[in-house]
Amino acid sequence: MQARDTIDDLPNTSKEVLNEYSEYAYETASEMSDEPLIVPDYERAVEGLSLDAMEARNFAPAWREVCEWSRSTSNLDSIRILSEQDQLFTILKQRTERTLSFRHDRIRDFLLADASLNEINRTDGIPDCLSDPYYYSILGTGIAYFRPSETILSGLCDRNPLALLEALCRLGGDTPEYEKKIGAEFQEWLSKQGGSTGIPNSLLGETMDILRQTYSEQVSEIAELLPQFPPVLLARFRNGDLEAGIQYCTGNGGGSPNVNNPQRDSVFNDTLQQRGDQYTAVLSKVLSSVGAEHVQGALRLAGFFGRTELGRDSRTVGEHMELIQNACRHFFGRLSSVVFQNNDLLSIR
Numbered sequence: 001m002q003a004r005d006t007i008d009d010l011p012n013t014s015k016e017v018l019n020e021y022s023e024y025a026y027e028t029a030s031e032m033s034d035e036p037l038i039v040p041d042y043e044r045a046v047e048g049l050s051l052d053a054m055e056a057r058n059f060a061p062a063w064r065e066v067c068e069w070s071r072s073t074s075n076l077d078s079i080r081i082l083s084e085q086d087q088l089f090t091i092l093k094q095r096t097e098r099t100l101s102f103r104h105d106r107i108r109d110f111l112l113a114d115a116s117l118n119e120i121n122r123t124d125g126i127p128d129c130l131s132d133p134y135y136y137s138i139l140g141t142g143i144a145y146f147r148p149s150e151t152i153l154s155g156l157c158d159r160n161p162l163a164l165l166e167a168l169c170r171l172g173g174d175t176p177e178y179e180k181k182i183g184a185e186f187q188e189w190l191s192k193q194g195g196s197t198g199i200p201n202s203l204l205g206e207t208m209d210i211l212r213q214t215y216s217e218q219v220s221e222i223a224e225l226l227p228q229f230p231p232v233l234l235a236r237f238r239n240g241d242l243e244a245g246i247q248y249c250t251g252n253g254g255g256s257p258n259v260n261n262p263q264r265d266s267v268f269n270d271t272l273q274q275r276g277d278q279y280t281a282v283l284s285k286v287l288s289s290v291g292a293e294h295v296q297g298a299l300r301l302a303g304f305f306g307r308t309e310l311g312r313d314s315r316t317v318g319e320h321m322e323l324i325q326n327a328c329r330h331f332f333g334r335l336s337s338v339v340f341q342n343n344d345l346l347s348i349r
Contacts, residue, residue, distance in 0.1 A: 015145040018110040022046075025087040033081045037074065045078035046088065050115035054138075055129045059108060062097045113142030120152055131159040133203075140166020143182070150181055157189045162206055165222075169214040176217055183218030187225065196226050211235035212267060215274075230254050234267045240275065242282050246290075249304070250297030257303060268304050280305055 026042040052069040070076040083089040092099050102108035144167045157164050164186045193199050208231035219239040226232050236244035249255030254264050290298045
């Protein structure tokens with residue numbers, strides 16, 4: 001890694017890359033500065049600053065606030081040198097004051113997550129500030145990066161349960177065994193609350209929204225414990241439940257093709273990229289045997305499949321559309337009476 005590199009130049013933001021980048025910043029500061037500071041001095045100073053920033057809930061403090069927070073003169077010297085180096089931090093002039101700013105959100109989240117998990121491991125306790133729902137994303141990042149023990153997972157779930165769902169979202173199905181531990185801890189916590197009816201609506205809403213964006217084998221199990229609102233149906237559909245997609249498209253909610261719904265479109269596009277072949281083949285069979293109560297949803301979902309497939313390779317489009325068209329012909333021949341009894345179906349385009 002060369003001296004001109006910045007966080008924006010990095011090819012990805014895996015834990016290994018971010019760790020290498022921050023270590024490089026510490027090593028460069030140690031080599032270039034006249035101060036008798038070594039890499040561990042910089043690491044300790046950044047960890048202290050990160051914890052202070054979270055305690056104050058201030059990620060862009062004025063320099064005078066940084067001076068007040070500083071736990072030692074060497075810590076303050078370390079932060080000053082790193083700021084002048086402009087890799088992890090930078091100093092911005094804001095009217096009459098100068099503020100310390102993290103160089104990039106990605107490096108900020110990594111440093112905050114690293115400091116949080118280190119503090120938890122060192123003290124065998126969770127700082128009070130980390131119970132703030134504001135930090136669930138930071139903690140989720142830390143869980144995904146550093147894979148803490150089940151004991152720590154349990155403590156974090158009690159204090160900030162959304163952090164575990166954020167970790168599932170970030171892990172993305174790549175670590176099924178660890179994700180199983182996360183899912184078990186969250187389900188146990190939910191049971192202790194008396195189920196979904198025992199948690200605040202704001203927390204329930206955020207839970208459903210995170211699950212809607214998550215690929216993981218754990219999503220289906222957690223979704224069973226929640227009310228089957230549209231975000232939960234989308235979460236299930238994303239994770240392999242075609243029936244949930246049909247249910248979502250039934251009625252006058254977000255599944256109507258006449259309703260502009262970016263969240264739906266995002267899930268459908270992502271899911272059909274991942275499961276398009278599988279879902280289209282299954283749907284062609286479902287259309288020939290679907291019950292009357294799910295006619296509308298099945299046809300609408302088939303329409304979404306066709307619309308999404310237009311962006312794929314032309315040969316694949318033809319294959320998928322032929323499957324759907326053949327199933328629809330069979331379907332309409334068998335259920336024509338149901339179609340004509342349902343006025344809403346007649347208006348489907």
